[in-house]
Amino acid sequence: xxxxxxxxxxxxxxxxxxxxxxxxxxxxxxxxxxxxxxxxxxxxxxxxxxxxxxxxxxxxxxxxxxxxxxxxxxxxxxxxxxxxxxxxxxxxxxx
Numbered sequence: 001x002x003x004x005x006x007x008x009x010x011x012x013x014x015x016x017x018x019x020x021x022x023x024x025x026x027x028x029x030x031x032x033x034x035x036x037x038x039x040x041x042x043x044x045x046x047x048x049x050x051x052x053x054x055x056x057x058x059x060x061x062x063x064x065x066x067x068x069x070x071x072x073x074x075x076x077x078x079x080x081x082x083x084x085x086x087x088x089x090x091x092x093x094x095x
Contacts, residue, residue, distance in 0.1 A: 003015065006018075018051055021051060021055075022046045022047070022051060022054070023046070025046055025051075025054055025055060025058060026042055026043060026046035028058060029042040029045075029046070029058060029082065030042060032062075032078065033061065033075065033078050033079045033081075033082045034075060034079065035075045035076050035078075035079035035080075037079070038079045038082070038083055041083060041086060041087075042082075042086075045057075045086045045090070048090075049086070049089060049090065053089050057082065057085045057086055057089060058082070060085050061078070061081045061082040061085055064081050065077075065078055065081060
């Protein structure tokens with residue numbers, strides 16, 4: 001229903017563009033944060049969370065990883081950071 005409402009309000013072209021952005025963010029999450037266990041969460045997040053909140057989550061995770069001097073190859077820790085941020089957003093109801 002939210003998708004239908006969005007299309008009615010903004011048009012199919014804007015909806016399609018938004019979906020492309022979601023796909024790019026999902027690809028980015030899988031490429032950078034996939035620990036083999038988190039894909040389902042990333043897919044659900046990309047489909048359900050507010051696009052701005054989703055993009056902000058990825059940016060925050062990258063920022064925390066850089067500030068924490070996390071090894072770029074430590075996918076387990078990187079995934080844990082992103083999962084925590086995404087779960088926090090879903091918990092406080094910013095969907």
